[in-house]
Amino acid sequence: MDFSRVTYSNILEIVAPYSHILLLKAYNNMNASNQTVAGVVIVFDSADGGQIAATMENLKALQDGSLTEAAFWRLCSLDPPETFQDSAKS
Numbered sequence: 564m565d566f567s568r569v570t571y572s573n574i575l576e577i578v579a580p581y582s583h584i585l586l587l588k589a590y591n592n593m594n595a596s597n598q599t600v601a602g603v604v605i606v607f608d609s610a611d612g613g614q615i616a617a618t619m620e621n622l623k624a625l626q627d628g629s630l631t632e633a634a635f636w637r638l639c640s641l642d643p644p645e646t647f648q649d650s651a652k653s
Contacts, residue, residue, distance in 0.1 A: 593619065613642060615642075621638050
């Protein structure tokens, strides 16, 4: 994925679809392997960096449709919060 167009104001808009896929893939892999984990963390290794973390419980709710995508992002740990804050509220 090309992250060259990521800015402070659009970071979640850009990385959310990519992160959504990775988080659900990790969730499905953990379930298939019967591993016991509390959640999944994605770390963005760049100058601006950042990470997105989600609990397995919230990933399950997203996967089964009992949690909307907007609600899911509000429940995620977004770090640093100021990087994701404006986008996560919309």
